[in-house]
Amino acid sequence: MKLSDYPRPSVTVDIVIFTIKDNNLKVLLVKRGVEPFKNKWAFPGGFVKIHENLEQAAKRELEEETGVKEVYLEQLYTFGDVSRDPRGRVITVTYFALINSEKAKEKLNASTDVIEAEWFEISNLPPLAFDHSEILKYAIKRLKWKFEYTTIAFSFLPKRFTLTQLQKIYEIIFEKNFDKRNFRKKILSLELLEPTEEKEKEVSYRPPQLYSLKSKIKIGKIIDII
Amino acid sequence: MKLSDYPRPSVTVDIVIFTIKDNNLKVLLVKRGVEPFKNKWAFPGGFVKIHENLEQAAKRELEEETGVKEVYLEQLYTFGDVSRDPRGRVITVTYFALINSEKAKEKLNASTDVIEAEWFEISNLPPLAFDHSEILKYAIKRLKWKFEYTTIAFSFLPKRFTLTQLQKIYEIIFEKNFDKRNFRKKILSLELLEPTEEKEKEVSYRPPQLYSLKSKIKIGKIIDII
DNA sequence: TCAAAAGTGTTCCGAATACACCCATGA
DNA sequence: TCATGGGTGTATTCGGAACACTTTTGA
Numbered sequence: 001m002k003l004s005d006y007p008r009p010s011v012t013v014d015i016v017i018f019t020i021k022d023n024n025l026k027v028l029l030v031k032r033g034v035e036p037f038k039n040k041w042a043f044p045g046g047f048v049k050i051h052e053n054l055e056q057a058a059k060r061e062l063e064e065e066t067g068v069k070e071v072y073l074e075q076l077y078t079f080g081d082v083s084r085d086p087r088g089r090v091i092t093v094t095y096f097a098l099i100n101s102e103k104a105k106e107k108l109n110a111s112t113d114v115i116e117a118e119w120f121e122i123s124n125l126p127p128l129a130f131d132h133s134e135i136l137k138y139a140i141k142r143l144k145w146k147f148e149y150t151t152i153a154f155s156f157l158p159k160r161f162t163l164t165q166l167q168k169i170y171e172i173i174f175e176k177n178f179d180k181r182n183f184r185k186k187i188l189s190l191e192l193l194e195p196t197e198e199k200e201k202e203v204s205y206r207p208p209q210l211y212s213l214k215s216k217i218k219i220g221k222i223i224d225i226i
Numbered sequence: 227m228k229l230s231d232y233p234r235p236s237v238t239v240d241i242v243i244f245t246i247k248d249n250n251l252k253v254l255l256v257k258r259g260v261e262p263f264k265n266k267w268a269f270p271g272g273f274v275k276i277h278e279n280l281e282q283a284a285k286r287e288l289e290e291e292t293g294v295k296e297v298y299l300e301q302l303y304t305f306g307d308v309s310r311d312p313r314g315r316v317i318t319v320t321y322f323a324l325i326n327s328e329k330a331k332e333k334l335n336a337s338t339d340v341i342e343a344e345w346f347e348i349s350n351l352p353p354l355a356f357d358h359s360e361i362l363k364y365a366i367k368r369l370k371w372k373f374e375y376t377t378i379a380f381s382f383l384p385k386r387f388t389l390t391q392l393q394k395i396y397e398i399i400f401e402k403n404f405d406k407r408n409f410r411k412k413i414l415s416l417e418l419l420e421p422t423e424e425k426e427k428e429v430s431y432r433p434p435q436l437y438s439l440k441s442k443i444k445i446g447k448i449i450d451i452i
Numbered sequence: 453t454c455a456a457a458a459g460t461g462t463t464c465c466g467a468a469t470a471c472a473c474c475c476a477t478g479a
Numbered sequence: 480t481c482a483t484g485g486g487t488g489t490a491t492t493c494g495g496a497a498c499a500c501t502t503t504t505g506a
Contacts, residue, residue: 007276008234011306011317050233050315054306078304078319080237080280089276091237093304093317164458181460182496189494205456206503390485407487408469415467431483432476459502468493475486 009080009089013057014045014132016076016139017066017097019104019119020156025172026104026119027136029126030065033115036086037129043136044117045092058095065117072098072155072219077138084131094135096142098155147173151192151221154213160196162208163187170226178226190225192217235306235315239283240271240358242302242365243292243323245330245345246382251398252330252345253362255352256291259341262312263355269362270343271318284321291343298324298381298445303364310357320361322368324381373399377418377439377447386422386436389413396452416451418443 017028029041044065048057055073063069073095080091104119120126128136146152147170154161156169167183187193194214199207213219243254255267270291274283281299289295299321306317330345346352354362372378373396380387382395393409413419420440425433439445 006236006273009237009274009276010232011235011237047232048235048306048317050235051308053308054304054317075303077301078280080274080319082277082279091274091280091317091319093306162458179497180458181498184459185461186495202505203457204505206458208458388485405470406485407471410486411488412468428478429484430478432485434485453506455506456504457502458504460500462498464495464497466493466495469491471489471491473487475484477483477485479480479482 009091010085010087011048012045012090012092013048013054013061013095014043014092014135015058015062015065015073015095015097016043016136017062017071017099018139018143018156019099019101020169020172021101021104021119023168023172025122027122027125027139028065028117029120029128030117031115032113032129034113039115040129041120041126042129042132043094044114046113048093054093055095058093058097062095062097065114066099066104068099068103071103072152074220076135076142079131079135081131092135094139096139098143098152100156100158102158144173146220148226149222149224151213151217151219151223151225153225155219160198160210160212162210164208166211174226186226190223192223235317236311236313237274238271238316238318239274239280239287239321240269240318240361241284241288241291241299241321241323242269242362243288243297243325244365244369244382245325245327246395246398247327247330247345249394249398251348253348253351253365254291254343255346255354256343257341258355265341266355267346267352268355268358269320270340274319280319281321284319284323288321288323291340292325292330294325294329297329298378300446302361302368305357305361307357318361320365322365324378326382326384328384370399372446374452375448375450377443377445377449377451379451380439381445386424386438388434388436390434392437400452412452416449418449 019026028044030044032038032040032042044061046061048054058073062071076094076096078091078093082089084090153166153169157165163184166187167178171177192214193211196210196212198210201207245252254270256270258264258266258268270287272287274280284299288297302320302322304317304319308315310316379392379395383391389410392413393404397403418440419437422436422438424436427433
């Protein structure tokens with residue numbers, strides 16, 4: 001059996017990039033500059049090069065679009081329905097990335113085939129190209145699941161952060177408030193964090209303790225958080 | 227941008243099929259009849275046809291190999307490293323299937339390109355072709371995770387089963403024993419099961435109650451089980 | 453001295469764990 | 480009547496949830 005015996009589909013990667021800005025969960029979309037779905041919004045992505053691993057392709061697209069390296073990145077799901085792309089058979093391997101709000105501030109690079117790139121609030125999205133609404137639904141499900149059972153929340157935060165910042169992120173993701181005392185008790189009991197020497201300064205209230213993730217704790221580690 | 231501008235990889239599906247037989251977790255392997263890796267064992271799989279959805283391809287391969295329809299099937303992960311197949315660039319979308327021991331008894335169909343098919347104990351496997359060891363590792367991780375947090379355990383059981391059978395399955399997957407009273411209390415408190423009219427007969431001990439999964443409970447539903 | 457957010461402890465309730473004996477049946 | 484696996488209840492421990500006030504700082 002030869003590989004050449006079979007007609008081959010095209011393979012792309014698409015990346016759902018989340019961040020938290022202005023107390024909202026946001027996702028990065030690009031406006032397509034070419035057909036199909038010209039002028040519609042879609043997730044950043046592109047064709048997998050023939051000598052490039054899937055994750056490399058995802059990282060390349062991510063960096064082209066945001067200029068950011070070192071983000072949390074994991075494979076999400078592969079969508080390959082026959083009719084998902086009007087140009088022909090296109091299978092897309094989707095990825096899921098989280099970047100922290102400081103990095104998200106850096107300016108977005110509109111790349112080839114893209115008119116502009118913009119952060120959209122999850123609750124206020126334009127219509128999406130292809131089957132990208134379905135992809136997003138899946139990505140949000142995964143995001144909540146991961147927040148509940150792993151340490152990914154920290155990928156939305158800078159190296160040093162306060163417990164209040166962390167709590168705020170959980171409140172945004174789960175769309176509900178937590179009791180401050182119970183939240184702190186729970187998080188500290190997990191022994192993931194260590195206090196840093198410094199406290200945040202130049203605030204007109206009691207300066208909060210800054211914490212950092214213990215170096216041996218990997219982001220994404222499975223552990224019951226909430 | 228045209229699809230034809232890009233060289234395309236080949237795309238396959240591979241299926242990790244688990245069952246429980248003889249009180250052991252087993253996986254179905256086929257012996258390859260063609261190069262590469264001729265005479266080595268691998269997961270059942272094959273090329274995705276150009277007019278066939280990914281899940282259809284997985285179901286087709288599954289049925290060709292085992293003759294079984296109606297199994298629990300979910301997408302696992304997509305492996306696409308450049309050098310994973312010596313023939314060239316081949317991306318494989320892997321699936322994860324669970325079939326119950328009664329169905330697993332039915333005879334296996336050796337299909338094209340395959341010399342034989344056989345159930346292997348997880349703890350006693352031959353060397354695997356391609357990157358299939360890595361795929362298996364990933365599949366086992368997913369299996370345990372799903373057992374802990376969803377109702378997939380029931381896909382290893384026939385429609386009617388005893389609580390002892392269920393407990394046995396958890397003990398095999400988690401490689402440890404559970405207390406009978408606590409296990410029953412926990413499972414029954416989840417309100418997933420209903421007793422059936424009959425009891426198992428022709429056993430030389432007190433006949434056990436048979437239970438079935440309530441019809442509104444979907445297999446795979448997320449819920450803390452253990 | 454005021455405004456703003458930081459920080460902290462106790463009680464209550466429900467779930468998980470540990471643990472041992474009697475029951476129903478066919479041989 | 481015996482062997483076999485089925486079936487059941489209670490006490491203890493641990494973690495989650497509810498709940499309000501004092502502290503520290505800069506303005």
